[in-house]
Amino acid sequence: MLIRVSLTLWVLCGTLATFPMIYAQQALPYDYPRPVDTRTKQIQKQEKKTWALGAIQVTNQFDGARLNGFSQKNDSTYIVQIVPENKPINSSPWYAFKIWSAIPQTVWLEFQYKEAKHRYFPKVSMDGHFWELLDSSRIIQNDTVQALLHLTLTPDTLWVAAQEIVTSAQVHAWCRQLALSPDVKYGVVGKSMLGREIPMLEISQDSVADKEAILLLSRQHPPEVTGFMALQAFLDALLAPTPLATAFRKKYRILVFPLMNPDGVDLGHWRHNAGGVDLNRDWAYYNQPETRQVANFVVQAVKKDHNQVILGLDFHSTWQDVYYTCQEVNPQIPGFKDYWLQGIAASIPGYTPREEPSEIAQPVSKSWFLTQFGAEGVTFEIGDDTPRDFIAKKGHTAAIEMMQLLVLRR
Template sequence: MGAKLALGISAAFDSGNIIVVGQEGDRFDLEIARDHESDFYQWFHFRLTGAAGRDVTLRILNAGGAAYPGGWPGYHARVSEDRQHWHQAETGYADGVLTIRHRPATNNAWFAYFAPYSMERHHDLVARMAVRPGVRHRSLGQTLDGQELDCLTVGTGAKQVWLYARQHPGETMAEWWMEGALERLTDDQDSVARALRAAATFHIVPNMNPDGSRRGHLRTNAVGVNLNREWHEPSAERSPEVLHTLAAMQESGVDFAMDVHGDEAIPHVFIAGFEGIPAWTDRQGELYHRFRDTLARRTPDFQTARGYDVAAPGKANLSMSTNQLANRFGCVAMTLEMPFKDNDDLPDPAYGWSPARSKQLAADCLATLNEMIGDI
């Protein structure tokens, strides 16, 4: 029988984030690195090697100081040995320390806050979709790190629909949702997609924050800026991603907009609207509530009882995209939130909230939109 392999942990790859601060036998003490030029941190993604058949303990010592410590109780880290299927790992949180315990079957195991969506997968998605019939691709501009801000346009209808995701790069479920939306919208045999393409033109930005995604950030871009607080006054120096996207929206107009996110603490799927904008109209509100209630009837993975507090009249934060777009364009806008934990109304002990459920939710959102696109 050969000697045990040396254990190793690394994060020097696309979206990687972890710091090894100590090791004792099969136990590692770790810390999550902060977003560059920011105090935000919570996203982690690292690789464990040499641990086949060994009971490994991974302790993230600075979890209590993360951006949303309320996200840890009831949370389970995701683990994969083939980088295709991400399962929930045994995870506990106490005294500010997140502890993951796992026995890998092989000498390679990847751990992450949620199933990752790498920039390489993003490029594959864009390339795969851009060659499908009727799909047009353009770069809206470049990020501070020099990456392209990809936009895919589908459909020929008069209604202008904008779907955009990952303003906060660690919320990877948002791009899994985008993959599901694009797959449905480009399916020539899907009657809902055919109807939507005839009624509307879809402008889809699968990843608003490529720099933060590649750098392994939770919430910010290359210079530590939270893009979803820049929509009132974006700049080339701080937030070119928003600047370029808003310019394209201004050119096309916006009738419907969905900003796709993940929430660290709330174990449910929900949407947040634009209550409190100065230019609120009852018609906007009625359509927003119609979408929300229709989606709740369509899928048990969505609910309306739990979510964020509603802003008082005239008190909406116009630096956030949903509020800014609804106020600026008079459109129906919303922020979709999916959990890092699970949907507690319909839990899945093996996978929790997952890429597959994110993609299915996208299909359900598009079917819901199809029921009301003519009235928007």
């Protein structure tokens, strides 16, 4: 289909500008062997409120929160209820709330999920920015649908969350900071179902015309914060003032979509967008506005500037570190993923990357990179509990190894 569109709004040196593009194609649909229904579904909206039980107060009135009920069980135990936005749903039971007590006291919080087992080891913070693991002696976690946390409460607010909270506002602030680099443009490719902006970073030196392109995605699934951390470290390496990174930015166009699901992130969803859909199953017919706008933007942008997409990396989180790859041979950069993973292993002593290849089956992003562009596609998964310093090392090393392999490509 030939259409007239206007591309994104860019932020460059603090100035907004509109870059028009004429007569570009939309992303093509693809009939996957294992299709998924991604039509909009009803979600259960979280009631935003502050609960007050005696001296104790707890609230979910902030972006990224998830708390569906709070009640008292006995003199020392309180029940925390966590339910998903809809179901069926992947078992990623996100929780995040703030709690305090007018009278200092020690209490037990009993987490009840109903739809899942306790997964995320609690993180705590006094300000919502600097986080640490809850002392392991303060949690009792059985292989059940509940967990017990032992907390000392004071009049000071204590943040409790499944992972470090990174809201859409924080992602946009990070993007603006990166855009201070002359090789980075920060823009908005569209809006989510509820009107939140979907950010994009373009990284390249000089003109982007006729360059090969690399796509990077993150936060399709709201709780997957460790994957976003890996993306941050990856971009730190790409933007470093080193000869390797400088040469790479001169040679390639990198399009980064760090916040694919801003509604889900700010609403504290377990997995889905505001349409009740797993966005990483919507890369066939683009029923949801987030995938549709990003997919169309990429297709239009690379067509306009005569770019060939050769690689796509989608940063996620799961139970453990793993690289999900495509079994199909990629004619554009043959052998890339094998050499890349070997290079990562050689650069991190004692670490062996775990690769799990699969055939093209469901409409996930790594398959879309291949079916839409013939590009190598990898889902870069980081474990929920992977140490944060190791996440940074992995993300940085992955970028270095990628640049070393591709910078001399003809």
